[in-house]
C-alpha cells in the first residue's frame with residue numbers, strides 16, 4: 468500500500484471514530500495527517516463537507532503552501548493554514564480540530580486567563596506526564612475571523628509541552644506524533660473539560 472493510501476485509511480478511521488462521538492456538528496471540524504516532511508505534504512479534509520460520511524472525496528493532498536498537489540475540484544479546509552503551522556512548529560504527524568459544547572464552554576469561561584491548567588488527574592498521563600504533581604495546560608486564543616491571523620496566534624502558543632490550543636467559542640486543535648497519539652490527546656482533553664465542567668456545576672449546586 469502507498470504511504471498516501473495508508474495515511475488516508477488512518478485518517479478516515481479517526482474521522483469515523485470522532486463522528487461516532489458526534490464531534491462534527493454542522494459540518495464543523497477538520498483533520499489532517501502528514502505524508503512527508505521535506506517537502507511538507509499532508510492530507511487534509513475537504514472544506515464544508517459532512518465529516519460523518521466516509522467518501523472517496525473526504526481528503527486532498529496539499530503542499531507547504533496549502534495548495535492542492537493534484538488537480539481537484541475539492542477545496543482544502545478553510546483552516547488548513549492552522550494545520551500547516553502545527554506541522555511547521557512541531558514534529559506532529561496528525562492534527563485534529565473539533566467543535567464540542569465542552570471545549571467551547573471551557574474556552575469562554577477561561578478566555579480571560581488565556582489558558583486552563585489541569586492537575587491531580589490520572590488522565591494527564593495521556594500526555595506522557597507521570598509525575599505526582601504534574602500538570603497540563605492548554606492555551607486559549609481569540610477566534611480571529613482572519614485565518615492567517617488566527618494561525619499566527621496559534622503558532623505563537625506552540626511550544627514544548629503544549630499539545631493543543633483552544634480557540635475561543637470555536638473549538639480545539641490538537642496534535643500528536645501520529646493519528647493514534649493525536650486522538651489520544653483529543654480524547655484526554657475532552658475528558659478533562661467534561662470532568663471540570665461537571666465538578667464545577669455540582670460543587671456549585673452542593674454549596675449553594
Ligand SMILES: CSCCC(=O)C(=O)COP(=O)(O)O
Pocket residue numbers: 493494495496497512513514515516543544545546564
Ligand atoms: C461550519 S463550522 C465553520 C468552519 C469551521 O470552523 C470548521 O471547523 C470547518 O471548516 P472546514 O472548511 O474545514 O469545513
Ligand SMILES: [Zn+2]
Pocket residue numbers: 495496497546564566637638
Ligand atoms: Zn473550526
